[in-house]
Amino acid sequence: GHPLTNVQQRDINAVLHPYTPLHKLAETGPLVMGHGKGVYLYDTQGKAYIEGMSGLWCAGLGFGDEEMIEAANEQMRTLPYYHLFGGKGMEPAIELAEKLKEIAPVPISKVFYTSSGSEANDTQVKLAWYYNNSLGRPEKKKIISRVKAYHGVTVMAASLTGLPGNHKGWDLPVDRVLHTDCPHHYRFSLEGESEAEFVARLAKSLKDMIEREGPETIAAFIAEPVMGAGGVIVPPSGYFAAIEPILREHDILIIADEVINGFGRTGNWWGSQSVGMTPTTISAAKQLTAAYAPLGAVLVPEDVYQAYVDHSAQLGSFGHGFTYGGHPVGCALGVKAIEIYQRRNIVEYVRGLTPTFEARLAKIKDHPLVGEVRSCGLVGAVEMVANKATKRSFDPAHGVGSNLAKFLEGHGAILRALGDTIAFCPPMIITEDELGELFNRFELALADTEAYVSK
Ligand code: PLP
Numbered sequence: 001g002h003p004l005t006n007v008q009q010r011d012i013n014a015v016l017h018p019y020t021p022l023h024k025l026a027e028t029g030p031l032v033m034g035h036g037k038g039v040y041l042y043d044t045q046g047k048a049y050i051e052g053m054s055g056l057w058c059a060g061l062g063f064g065d066e067e068m069i070e071a072a073n074e075q076m077r078t079l080p081y082y083h084l085f086g087g088k089g090m091e092p093a094i095e096l097a098e099k100l101k102e103i104a105p106v107p108i109s110k111v112f113y114t115s116s117g118s119e120a121n122d123t124q125v126k127l128a129w130y131y132n133n134s135l136g137r138p139e140k141k142k143i144i145s146r147v148k149a150y151h152g153v154t155v156m157a158a159s160l161t162g163l164p165g166n167h168k169g170w171d172l173p174v175d176r177v178l179h180t181d182c183p184h185h186y187r188f189s190l191e192g193e194s195e196a197e198f199v200a201r202l203a204k205s206l207k208d209m210i211e212r213e214g215p216e217t218i219a220a221f222i223a224e225p226v227m228g229a230g231g232v233i234v235p236p237s238g239y240f241a242a243i244e245p246i247l248r249e250h251d252i253l254i255i256a257d258e259v260i261n262g263f264g265r266t267g268n269w270w271g272s273q274s275v276g277m278t279p280t281t282i283s284a285a286k287q288l289t290a291a292y293a294p295l296g297a298v299l300v301p302e303d304v305y306q307a308y309v310d311h312s313a314q315l316g317s318f319g320h321g322f323t324y325g326g327h328p329v330g331c332a333l334g335v336k337a338i339e340i341y342q343r344r345n346i347v348e349y350v351r352g353l354t355p356t357f358e359a360r361l362a363k364i365k366d367h368p369l370v371g372e373v374r375s376c377g378l379v380g381a382v383e384m385v386a387n388k389a390t391k392r393s394f395d396p397a398h399g400v401g402s403n404l405a406k407f408l409e410g411h412g413a414i415l416r417a418l419g420d421t422i423a424f425c426p427p428m429i430i431t432e433d434e435l436g437e438l439f440n441r442f443e444l445a446l447a448d449t450e451a452y453v454s455k
Contacts, residue, residue: 007032007044021402031409036063039427039434041414050413050438054427057228057260057379058286061340062427068292068336075332084113084326092331099338100299105270106279109305113326114296117259117285118152121222123298124255124283125156126320128219131253131304134311141176142213144206144221144252148182148230151222151257160222163230178213180206182227183235186372186383186391195236203242215250225271228260231421232381234374240277253280253304259296260379263287263337264346264428267354267377274376280304287428290337295330346428350378356432357424360439369400369450378428382442384420384449394420394453403452408445413438 004012004026011030016022034044039062041049054060061068075092082090097111112127114120125143132140143160145151151160158166159173162182167173181202182188189198210218221243227233247254256279261271265287268274272282281304285296308318324330341347354377361373361380371385384401386394394400401417408415416423426438 002029004029005032005045028406038062038064039430048412049409050434050441051427052413052415052438052442053423053425054287055291056286056416057265057423057425058291060263060265060287060346060428061290061292061337062429065290065292065340067340068290068333071332071336072292072329075329079328082328083321083323085321090326090328090331092328092335093326096297096331096334096338099335100284100297103269103338104282104299105272106282107301108282108299109302110300112298112300113322113331114285114298115294115322115324115327115330116152116296117257117283118154118157118296119322119325120259120283120285120296120298121151121157121160121255121257122154123320124220124222124281125160127281127298127300127304127308128253128255130315130318131307132219133315134307137216139217140219140251142178142218143176144178144180144209144218146182146223146227147179148184148227148233149179149222149224149257150227150229151224152259178209180209182230182233183239184227184231184233185236186374196238199236199238199242202239203246206243207246210246210250210252215252218250218252220253220255221247222255222257223277224257224259225261225275225277226266226376226379228379228423228425229418231383231418232374232376232379232423234376235275237276240272240275244278255279255281255283257283259283259285260287260425263290264341264350265377265379265425267347267351269347271376288337289330289333290340292333292337293327293330294324295327295334296325297334344429350428353378353430353432353435356435360436361424364439364443364446367446367450369446369453375424378426378430380424381418382422382424384422396420398453400449400453404445404449407448407452408441410448411441411444413441413445415442 008029032044034042039051041051100111101108129141145160147162149162151157159177162179185195185198256272262284266274282299289295365373369384371391372383386392401420405417
């Protein structure tokens with residue numbers, strides 16, 4: 001490789017990077033970003049990159065939006081910090097909660113704020129446990145998640161996550177967390193099994209799990225409407241319609257993790273609307289503030305909320321909350337982001353781009369290294385395979401996906417390798433031309449990858 005620049009060397013000397021092969025970082029060199037504008041990022045050398053992942057599926061309005069900057073400045077001047085503990089309040093937290101109630105896909109009574117998606121999901125688990133304690137059934141505490149789910153990295157959120165990399169090394173998942181099947185037909189269907197048969201089998205498997213464990217021990221089921229970090233997995237149609245009655249029958253709360261899906265990403269305000277999911281409660285973060293500040297939220301319906309209120313005298317006040325949950329700058333940015341999404345009609349805009357996105361993915365599908373392409377709205381993925389006919393994956397040791405991502409950086413674009421699946425999640429404000437250019441650059445990187453693989 002190239003000799004490291006001064007800023008790269010300083011980075012390596014001082015920063016511990018998450019999700020990074022640290023033993024190789026000195027050789028590959030960190031990519032240190034300097035500034036961003038629109039969908040473009042510029043590294044400290046001035047090289048431009050199209051940001052095809054909205055950072056980590058979050059910067060839906062791209063970079064340098066003047067209205068967002070102004071909203072943050074104004075809130076900083078008015079009240080840069082306060083909190084919600086002990087019944088304190090602030091205008092931005094109220095306004096954002098009102099907005100969320102207005103746009104939520106199911107009736108919502110209250111909003112609980114966190115600083116992140118992991119904390120939102122941790123809060124969901126505590127709320128479900130507290131709820132069942134409130135109702136005098138302390139044994140109803142297990143949470144069912146899914147293989148390949150991604151719900152974050154705190155000890156509980158990592159347990160809910162269904163990816164080996166988040167478990168091994170930490171002795172996770174903790175007790176009380178179960179994982180049912182991943183609804184990925186391409187990978188997990190049986191020989192000749194139709195989507196409808198696959199869905200019926202998964203529903204049966206979930207039912208069996210609930211019966212085996214005892215429905216009186218299960219508090220909640222959590223799912224991303226469209227799975228993100230597990231590889232952008234869009235469930236077959238009818239999946240949620242098949243499993244939700246089984247959950248409701250046993251009084252199991254249904255938690256939608258909308259941390260990636262929410263706020264227009266899938267061509268609806270909420271991913272649950274795109275996949276026919278009807279949740280009890282919702283976790284939101286990321287595009288909630290378009291990533292201009294960290295913020296998470298848990299959206300709670302009236303009956304669940306009322307159970308806490310009814311029993312708070314016996315249980316004590318809900319003893320859970322984060323210093324920065326409902327941070328006024330985050331909330332002001334949430335209010336502004338939603339206002340911008342509404343004014344610029346972001347849902348319609350995403351729908352307008354979707355045919356181009358799908359057509360470019362469909363074109364890639366013919367490539368010999370590509371096993372499957374998938375998408376929902378403006379989030380998608382390309383899964384690369386060693387053998388198209390048998391769907392055989394590459395040996396992970398070859399790092400085919402991470403090599404493609406590296407080649408792509410060379411061509412001036414950023415996408416994320418999830419193993420050998422390459423995720424696409426461009427800022428929702430991307431133009432048709434910019435989206436075309438992102439795919440052009442991806443195709444160059446795919447050609448580089450083909451040359452690399454055949455070596
Ligand atoms: N849930 C989903 C679906 C996510 O994709 C993520 C992050 O990627 C999280 C939760 C965790 O959010 P955070 O990284 O803000 O803790």
